[in-house]
Each structure stands twice: as structure tokens, then as C-alpha cells.
Amino acid sequence: MNIYSDLLTKKELRNILKTQNQLLFQGDVLPFLNNLSSDPIFDLVVTSPPYNIGKSYESVQHLDDYFASQQKVIHAIDKQIKPSGAICWQVGNYIDKSNQSIYPLDFGFHEIFSNLGYILKNRIIWKFGHGMHARKRLSGRYETVLWYVKSNDYTFNLDAIRVPSKYPKKRYYKGPKKGEISSNPLGKNPEDVWEIPNVKGNHIEKTSHPCQFPVGLVERIILGMTNEGDVVFDPYMGVGSAGLAALLHKRKFIGTEIDKGYVNEALKRFKDFYNGSLKYRSHLKPIYDHKKSPLGDPNV
Template sequence: MSLTDIRIDNEYNSDSNIILNNGDTLEYLKTIPTGTIKLAITSPPYNVGKDYEVKTSIENYLATQEKVIEELIRVVSEDGSICWQVGNYVEDKEVFPLDMYYYQIFKKHGLKLRNRIVWHFGHGLHAQKRFSGRYETILWFTKSDEYTFNLDSVRVPSKYPGKRHYKGDKKGQLSGNPKGKNPSDIWEFVAKEWDEELWNIPNVKANHPEKTIHPCQYPIELVERCVLALTNEDDWVLDPYAGVGSALIGALKHNRKAMGVDKEKDYIELGKQRIQDFYNGDLKIRPLGKGVHKPSGKDKVSQIPEEWKDNYKK
């Protein structure tokens, strides 16, 4: 299958399944019809001085992002959602938790927070003057109380499926749901998909199968869980900071329509190639729910060095 067969449009076209545009996020959002999008999901620039960012004060940064958020609210349908995935902004060695700042912006514009989801990962930058950060958060907002939420698509196995009511009219009847239980807002994917309650998804570093040239790429499976829960087939999923297309691929994988924009041309071209590789069956994707690697202790790297054995804390 070629890119012409796939048909990736640059501009909004209601007949398309994939739109990936190289341009300014705010200007592109203004071209999208009101109420078109069921789910807007993204990880915006954190203003930490990456190659694709221009570092500015946190006040200016948030003011710029608020303009983008205003347009996102316009293009998202009344039963739609916005998932805003962020970490921390660091200035002069002080940490500013971005989710707290963004919460105020979304609330000011009338959105309702449904969950603050914790994404935990085991590897990242090490710190010397504070504890090393190992999580980021996803703020899930809706425009109204009538929003799409497919609970059955994201249930986790019950720990005690045979539990029964012990009193009342339902005494003796099974108390759970045969499809599993409702997960909490802290999920962990360890041995089985949806099996625990902390989103323990590896971040995309050097040995991750999805790794590209993008310095802050997030994993496809992080998007998939939101897509399954918050959209239906053929709904539009939008990433306003599309990068190399991870969110689009997560949507296309589950028969949704995908739209994205990014100002970096190299990322857009790589995103198009990744979409083609996905449809050709050549794209390496970490499977949804795959267990996180745990060292066996048999390999040399995971063993305690002889030089450390006298003072190493287990």
C-alpha cells in the first residue's frame, strides 16, 4: 500500500480518514469546523528548551497555550473530550506542576475535569538536588455531562470475581460485573492488560521499539486507552501537537479518523512514513498491555557490582 492509497490530506476534508498538516497549530485549528472532533489528545510543549521550542516565561507560555485551548474547545463536540498530558516545567531549579496551572485555564472556559490520570514510567532523567521524576499526568476534561465513555472497553479483571452480596434483597447474588471492574484513575499495566491500577507504560527512550528522532515522543499505547474509552469507531481524534504521529496511529489502529498538525516539517514527514509503515504492517509498536520488563538478576547489568556490596541498600 502506498501513501496515495492511504490518502493523507493536508487540509481538513470530511471524506478523509487521515489529515496531517505541517503548520502553525493555532492557525490550523481555526480552519476546523466547530464540533467536529470527538477527542483532542496531546502532549503540548513543556517550555523546557527542546530544539523545537522557544523558551519563554511560564506566564507567556500559558497565555499562548490558552489561545490553543480556546480553539480546541470550539472544535470538540458537546459529547467530546480533551486529554491534556503534561509533566513539569522547571525554572531556576524550581518545579512548576503544569497540570495545576492548566486546570485553572480549562475551568475558566467551563470544562469539567473527569479524571487526573497518572502515567508512571520507570526511566527518565535523573536528578541530584531533588527526587527523580517518574510520572506525568493526563487531565481528562469534557465539555458537558453528556459525554462518550465506553466503560466496557476499559474494564480491568476483578480481583474477586466470585464475591457475592452478603445481605439485603440481593443476598447471595454475584456483586461484580462479568466484564470486570471499573478501573481507578491510577492504572498499571504489568503482567496483563488492565490488570492493576497504575498506568505503568514505558516512556519512549533509546531501546523502545517506537523510538524516532523526536526527543519527547510518547508511546502509542498511552493514546489507545483514551481512544477506546472516549470515542467510537469513525470518530475524529485530533492531536494539535502531532509530532511524529503517535496519537494518529493510536486512533487509526482502532478504526477512528485521525487529524494532526505540527510546525516541524521533519516530524510531519516522519509521521506520514510511520502511518504508511503501520498500514503495511511494518511499524514496530509496543503491544497494548505488554508487561514491563523486570530484570531477572541473571544479567550482569542488573547485578550488584562487587565494589558496592558493602554499602549497597537493597
């Protein structure tokens, strides 16, 4: 398994994917994309871009400059997405330090994607349990995933992402099916609010990255929005969480990341995947009920 850092042609990229399930590129995503010819290769682009909030890997820009630079990347991505392809763009809120106003970044991204003709299928609310406790506003406990498709000829494998029904034994109480089980035996639609723990503290997937994807979040996206053998791209792959979700479910993965340390960490996680020692939390694992912990008992 290699880390590539020289720009590749589309032919080289396709050749690598004939024998390998992943291609990790260390460098800036924009020249990587601009070096490719225009025959589209991606079935799904799933990513969490820099949020412009001053994390160690980003310098804070004026929002207009931030969206202008993101627009360049999104336009370059658009040229590589197949007509049946999709984009899942995951973002949170930007906080304007001058007046402490929050700006949901998906507002600005929606303009870019809709101007390119993308169709928004869902604005998924990713709800999680851990974060800073705010003092002068409500504590933030969600981010969003914008799921766009390029045309209405898109993949959606609902059965692959069903979750347990609330009342699996419920039966029709009238009509020709009276007495038969009324809920789908495969479970229910997971709906558009997903509670999946974020990777903090002692989460089994924790690496040195300050805001990595939980594999389970991308897993549900990949199972629902792609098929086996499809090519998934993460332009801001960090420590490779989207790639792991892709490999776990027999998809191919291309990831670009500017930080050498994170790419090395991604490579290590890919190796763990291949030798069977990767630790990850499935999207199906129930949320821990904190009331069961002795720490949750006010009388202890």
C-alpha cells in the same frame, strides 16, 4: 496519503475525511484552527503540548507568556469540539532555572480549561520507569493527563479499557450471591494511575522524537473516550503516535505539527500501519519485571 501545508476550509477538511482516515497538516496549529468555520468537528482532542522546558522544538518563554500562547490555541480548539466532546491534555513539570523550583504545568492549564467551563473528569497519573536520576530531589517518574469533558453528555466506554482483575476467582462469601464469582469477568476499572513504559532507548516505538507518546497511553484514552468513526485531533502531533492509536481502533485522525521532519516521520509510521509492519506496544502488555533480568541480580 498526503501531507497538507496550505490552510484548509472546514468543507475541504470534511471532504478529505470522507475518503481518508487521517489528515496530516504541516504548519502552525493556530492559523490552521483559525481558518476553520465554527461548526464543531472534533470528538476528542488528545495532545502533549510543548512543555516550555527547552526541547529542540521549543524556545523557553516566561511562564505567563507560555500560558498566554497556549490559551489562544485552547480557545481555538474549544470552538471545534462537539458538545459531547472531550480533551485529554498531557503535561509534566516545568523547572524554573532561577531557583530550581518545579511548577506542575497542569496547575496553569486547569485554570484555562475551567474558565472555559470544562468539567475535569480525572487527573490521570501516567507512571513510567525511565528518566534522569536526580541528585537534589526525588527522581520524577510521572506526568499527568487532564481529562476534561465539555458537558456531562460524554463518552466513557469502561468495558473497552478494563484490565485484568487482581483476584478473578474471588467469590461472594455471603448474601444471595454467595459462591458466585464476584469480580467482573471483563476485568476491573483501570483506575487513575496508569503504568505504561515511556518511549526511551530500545522501546520498539522509538523514533527521532525526544518525547513521543507511547501508543499504548493514547490507545487507552481513545478506546475509553471515543467510539468507532469519531474524529480525534492532536494539535501537536509530533511523530503521529495519537494518530496511530486512532487508526488502530477505527477512529479518524487530524494532526498538526510544525516540524517538517516529524511530519515526514509520522507519515512513514502511518504507511507502516497500512502495510502491517507498524511496531507498537499495547496498553494491555504487562510491565516487564526487571527482577527477571540477569542485570537485576545483584549476585551476578
